[in-house]
Amino acid sequence: MLQYQIIPVTHYQQNCTLLWCDQTREAAVVDPGGDVARILAEVERLQLKLTQILLTHGHLDHVGGTAALVQLRQLPVIGPHQDDMFWIGMLSQQAQMMGFAPVANFTPDRFLHEGDKVMVGQAELEVFHCPGHTPGHVVFFCREAGLAQVGDVLFQGSVGRSDFPRGNHQQLVDSIRTKLFPLGDAVKFIPGHGPMSSFGQERRTNPFVADKHYG
Numbered sequence: 001m002l003q004y005q006i007i008p009v010t011h012y013q014q015n016c017t018l019l020w021c022d023q024t025r026e027a028a029v030v031d032p033g034g035d036v037a038r039i040l041a042e043v044e045r046l047q048l049k050l051t052q053i054l055l056t057h058g059h060l061d062h063v064g065g066t067a068a069l070v071q072l073r074q075l076p077v078i079g080p081h082q083d084d085m086f087w088i089g090m091l092s093q094q095a096q097m098m099g100f101a102p103v104a105n106f107t108p109d110r111f112l113h114e115g116d117k118v119m120v121g122q123a124e125l126e127v128f129h130c131p132g133h134t135p136g137h138v139v140f141f142c143r144e145a146g147l148a149q150v151g152d153v154l155f156q157g158s159v160g161r162s163d164f165p166r167g168n169h170q171q172l173v174d175s176i177r178t179k180l181f182p183l184g185d186a187v188k189f190i191p192g193h194g195p196m197s198s199f200g201q202e203r204r205t206n207p208f209v210a211d212k213h214y215g
Ligand SMILES: [Zn+2]
Pocket: 057, 059, 133, 152
């Protein structure tokens, strides 16, 4: 069964997450935005075998530690969707905008698409392409564990910003309501920032995507 540990990183308190299979102890790090030493210390403490880097989207607070991790551990970089390459290609501008130290560039080894599957040990993650916050944003969903890693698509009580280049609020809302909510009210999700929630709770109370706003 899939297990998880959230590690908030960078001054944006981005929810970098370790996902691992408790049978094999093979692990993926999702969105290593920075603070690579802290991430690796947690891998050590949990006695995990880190095998891959998964990325939800190309924003620096989610990918800033990727090049450093690749250099240290030679891990494959999987995701996001190729439509986020324009963000990944602008890492140095993003660092300037967000007040980050400059970071090295990287190229994903595998882009992800709607319907793809990613294995973490024996646990399967399904991939959903959920544009709107960024055009190439993907969400990882483990059906067996009832757990989704949604990046900056959806938050407890809010949704991702869509005022960036190639952002689109309607597309974001459609992604959430037509792809994520049908996975079930009981599904718990880890957002890119802030506390966890469930799709059911957001359907009831989220001012941007609750059912009552969409007859
Ligand atoms: Zn973002």
